[in-house]
Amino acid sequence: xxxxxxxxxxxxxFQRPMTISQQIAALQADLRQLQQQPTGTCNSMTSKxxxxxxxxxxxxxxxxxxxxxSWWQGFTNELSIHLVPPESKISALYLCxxxxxxxxxxxxxxxxGVEVAKLNTKITWEAMxxxxxxxxxxxxxxxxxxxxxxxxxxxxxxTREWLTEWQKLVTILNLDIPFVHLHREFFQRSVDALSxxxxxxxxxxxxxxxMEKAHEVIQTNRWAANEQRSQPTFAERGKxxxxxxxxxxxxxGQDDDQALTHESSEGDGxxxxxxxxxxxxxxxxxxxxxxxxxxxxxxxxxxxxxxKFKLRQKWNCCYWCNSTKHTTWQCPDEGKEDVxxxxxxxx
Numbered sequence: 001x002x003x004x005x006x007x008x009x010x011x012x013x014f015q016r017p018m019t020i021s022q023q024i025a026a027l028q029a030d031l032r033q034l035q036q037q038p039t040g041t042c043n044s045m046t047s048k049x050x051x052x053x054x055x056x057x058x059x060x061x062x063x064x065x066x067x068x069x070s071w072w073q074g075f076t077n078e079l080s081i082h083l084v085p086p087e088s089k090i091s092a093l094y095l096c097x098x099x100x101x102x103x104x105x106x107x108x109x110x111x112x113g114v115e116v117a118k119l120n121t122k123i124t125w126e127a128m129x130x131x132x133x134x135x136x137x138x139x140x141x142x143x144x145x146x147x148x149x150x151x152x153x154x155x156x157x158x159t160r161e162w163l164t165e166w167q168k169l170v171t172i173l174n175l176d177i178p179f180v181h182l183h184r185e186f187f188q189r190s191v192d193a194l195s196x197x198x199x200x201x202x203x204x205x206x207x208x209x210x211m212e213k214a215h216e217v218i219q220t221n222r223w224a225a226n227e228q229r230s231q232p233t234f235a236e237r238g239k240x241x242x243x244x245x246x247x248x249x250x251x252x253g254q255d256d257d258q259a260l261t262h263e264s265s266e267g268d269g270x271x272x273x274x275x276x277x278x279x280x281x282x283x284x285x286x287x288x289x290x291x292x293x294x295x296x297x298x299x300x301x302x303x304x305x306x307x308k309f310k311l312r313q314k315w316n317c318c319y320w321c322n323s324t325k326h327t328t329w330q331c332p333d334e335g336k337e338d339v340x341x342x343x344x345x346x347x
């Protein structure tokens with residue numbers, strides 16, 4: 001209405017029509033003149049400048065090797081969520097990049113002779129998307145892949161993970177590295193056990209043959225698989241579970257020495273921790289006769305104290321020499337003397 005009043009001017013200055021029909025005709029003529037004006041005249045006065053939203057995604061940092069694929073997916077999702085108009089998408093991409101990545105925008109801006117904020121007038125968003133993906137996804141993947149191949153070493157990495165990583169690298173699009181260099185680097189950077197098991201590298205004509213043979217080798221060759229096999233050890237209190245211990249008890253009800261056995265995946269012997277001194281005082285048991293003392297106090301037979309006897313029994317040590325490599329009745333120092341108490345004949 002303000003525009004209508006401004007166009008008509010002071011209503012008091014108009015000559016008043018003689019009839020109502022003439023007054024209506026004059027108003028209709030004024031409205032037709034307003035409708036014929038360019039639409040930009042009113043829009044330029046009422047339109048608001050677009051305000052760029054704040055993106056929650058991190059800025060793209062090509063210098064520190066950010067993942068361009070995942071970053072681009074997150075960025076385009078935010079463009080859709082914030083309803084960014086097409087003419088502002090290039091500016092949004094520029095603002096969501098770090099200084100090192102922003103330098104790349106200077107070339108197309110200088111080529112077109114405009115500022116970065118005006119690139120949308122020279123380059124469509126679809127064309128800019130293609131340029132960005134070619135520069136930071138395709139070409140960058142080739143450079144990173146080649147750099148990774150010539151700098152990595154297997155080390156302690158398992159061969160299964162090592163092969164998976166190589167399969168990803170050799171499938172990079174347009175990776176301009178001949179096979180002769182690829183398989184040489186693979187053999188040199190793998191562990192010696194794997195390279196030896198694969199044989200002469202000149203026997204292979206493509207990388208698929210190497211991968212197939214490597215997967216076959218690691219099924220039976222533990223060293224080529226480069227996997228650490230855990231060895232059971234005695235764990236201290238608070239540092240993990242102890243191995244399961246099985247006590248062997250004599251079936252006739254009489255006391256027998258308990259052999260503590262520890263199962264191992266390798267079948268090798270297990271070294272026990274040195275016995276710890278027990279500070280608790282033990283009450284000495286008195287024996288009425290020598291025979292009863294032999295049964296109730298077996299440690300005397302090995303010239304040990306009760307405390308030392310129980311510690312050696314606990315850790316499965318030889319009662320004679322405190323060794324864990326053999327049982328008491330296999331001790332070479334005492335002539336394989338049996339430690340089990342003799343049963344009375346009953347006579």
